[in-house]
Amino acid sequence: MLKVYNTLTKQKDEFKPFKKGEISIYVCGVTPYNHPHIGNARPFVTWDVIKRYLKKCGYHVKHVQNFTDIDDKIIRTANSEGVKWSDISTRYIDAYFEVMDKLNVQRADVYPKVSEHIPDILAMIQTLVDKGYAYPMDGDVYFSVEKFAGYGKLSGRKLDDMQAGARVEVDDRKQNPMDFALWKAAKTGEPAWESPWGSGRPGWHIECSTMSLKYLGETFDFHGGGSDLIFPHHENEIAQSQACCGHDDSFAHYWLHNGFITINQEKMSKSLNNFFTVKDILEKYPAEVLRFFIIETHYRSPLDFSDERLKESQTSLNRLNTAMENVYELEKQKSGQVSAASKALVDAALQAQKDFYESMDDDFNTALALSYMFALAKEINIYYHAVTTGEIEHAASDFAQAEAVYEDMADILGILVADGSKIAEEDTGMVEDLMKLIIELRQQARVSKDWTTADKIRDDLKAIGVTLEDSPTGIRWKK
Numbered sequence: 001m002l003k004v005y006n007t008l009t010k011q012k013d014e015f016k017p018f019k020k021g022e023i024s025i026y027v028c029g030v031t032p033y034n035h036p037h038i039g040n041a042r043p044f045v046t047w048d049v050i051k052r053y054l055k056k057c058g059y060h061v062k063h064v065q066n067f068t069d070i071d072d073k074i075i076r077t078a079n080s081e082g083v084k085w086s087d088i089s090t091r092y093i094d095a096y097f098e099v100m101d102k103l104n105v106q107r108a109d110v111y112p113k114v115s116e117h118i119p120d121i122l123a124m125i126q127t128l129v130d131k132g133y134a135y136p137m138d139g140d141v142y143f144s145v146e147k148f149a150g151y152g153k154l155s156g157r158k159l160d161d162m163q164a165g166a167r168v169e170v171d172d173r174k175q176n177p178m179d180f181a182l183w184k185a186a187k188t189g190e191p192a193w194e195s196p197w198g199s200g201r202p203g204w205h206i207e208c209s210t211m212s213l214k215y216l217g218e219t220f221d222f223h224g225g226g227s228d229l230i231f232p233h234h235e236n237e238i239a240q241s242q243a244c245c246g247h248d249d250s251f252a253h254y255w256l257h258n259g260f261i262t263i264n265q266e267k268m269s270k271s272l273n274n275f276f277t278v279k280d281i282l283e284k285y286p287a288e289v290l291r292f293f294i295i296e297t298h299y300r301s302p303l304d305f306s307d308e309r310l311k312e313s314q315t316s317l318n319r320l321n322t323a324m325e326n327v328y329e330l331e332k333q334k335s336g337q338v339s340a341a342s343k344a345l346v347d348a349a350l351q352a353q354k355d356f357y358e359s360m361d362d363d364f365n366t367a368l369a370l371s372y373m374f375a376l377a378k379e380i381n382i383y384y385h386a387v388t389t390g391e392i393e394h395a396a397s398d399f400a401q402a403e404a405v406y407e408d409m410a411d412i413l414g415i416l417v418a419d420g421s422k423i424a425e426e427d428t429g430m431v432e433d434l435m436k437l438i439i440e441l442r443q444q445a446r447v448s449k450d451w452t453t454a455d456k457i458r459d460d461l462k463a464i465g466v467t468l469e470d471s472p473t474g475i476r477w478k479k
Contacts, residue, residue: 012362012363015221018253021059022059023061025061026211026220028208028224028233031067031068032096034277035279036279037268038281042303043226043258046295049295049364052411056411063109064109064211065108070089085191099278103278104417114202117214118202121206122195133148133244134182138185140181140183143179143182145159148243155230180232182205183200205232209241220251223237223256234255238252257300261303262305276305289314291414291415298365317415322478323380324416333394335393335394337393339395343398345398345399349406352373383399441457442457442468445457466478
């Protein structure tokens with residue numbers, strides 16, 4: 001039974017899909033004014049794992065993730081470079097896909113953009129005005145928070161307290177300091193569209209409500225994003241969406257928010273100059289290491305980013321990779337008799353699978369799930385050693401069950417696949433042939449007792465991340 005921590009109810013709730021056998025997900029996407037940073041990567045890797053798991057459980061999943069391609073930051077960047085706002089958003093949307101593909105983040109079903117949904121946004125704003133939840137003011141349109149009785153239910157904030165803490169310089173034209181803009185009047189040098197209230201552009205919050213309702217309907221299952229979006233963005237989404245739809249049960253049923261990322265135990269901030277883009281990180285570490293680093297901590301927990309932590313993740317991931325390489329080596333072995341050891345491996349695999357799925361059912365606890373994957377990796381390595389040293393024969397049928405479980409775990413977590421995509425078969429063949437040639441040259445040097453050359457080949461390979469190991473079929477190499 002799947003349970004998820006629901007920010008709306010402040011507890012773990014049993015998950016019950018709105019439609020049997022189907023799951024709908026809306027995740028707030030990036031504002032593409034710069035390269036995606038490590039903070040952006042966390043929610044998208046998190047939801048990729050969640051989606052993979054739900055599919056494994058037999059659900060049909062529809063995943064929508066927006067791009068906020070109209071925003072103050074985009075406009076400022078465009079003006080500073082002397083280019084169109086759309087040039088900036090297009091550039092960094094492309095940059096987003098480039099790094100997320102490397103992180104093995106599967107594509108969403110729909111990537112709506114604000115600029116492509118202006119008529120839908122205008123229609124929703126008009127509905128809110130007609131129902132009395134919103135009011136025009138000098139070309140702007142504001143949502144009246146006092147008109148929505150449930151305002152504050154997601155964040156747990158009380159409107160009276162928010163009003164008392166509101167800054168004095170907030171727009172005095174608003175009926176309440178906490179009222180937020182649905183439509184902004186046009187300003188010089190900014191993109192604008194015609195509306196019943198004059199030329200302008202959408203406010204931030206209305207876009208996600210409009211696009212989620214358009215693609216997922218009035219009621220859907222999951223809404224996700226970082227903890228920083230709980231207030232005001234997601235709070236405002238709930239208010240305007242339920243006000244528009246007219247009933248409290250509309251909009252998302254389960255709200256999941258991932259924890260913050262710190263840098264060397266300090267809050268990540270451009271002002272502190274500790275702001276790392278995914279692009280820069282991938283110049284130093286393989287993409288799979290960064291993905292592993294993200295999922296080895298529960299998504300709701302804080303995550304501290306540092307070189308030391310990434311190196312630890314790389315070491316841990318290497319252990320899992322070694323077990324997978326042993327799996328591939330055993331696939332080459334001839335099948336022999338079933339043994340107590342092979343039966344024990346099957347039992348260990350089935351238990352690990354049960355524990356793994358139970359961990360994922362407990363609010364998608366990837367940290368705990370990984371521990372069971374490591375446990376199975378250890379059993380595979382023990383079995384591999386027993387086979388290669390001749391202690392037992394290789395029981396292919398038994399081993400296939402353990403192999404299937406291990407690969408299933410890896411697939412759910414999206415790891416043990418280099419840079420998010422498999423190398424093309426022809427490239428794989430070329431690399432294998434080249435490595436065979438290098439290994440043969442080293443073996444010839446050793447036979448000739450040319451230890452200097454043999455050691456140089458070994459050391460140079462190690463310097464570029466390739467190690468040589470003895471195996472039952474001879475010398476093998478691995479990254």
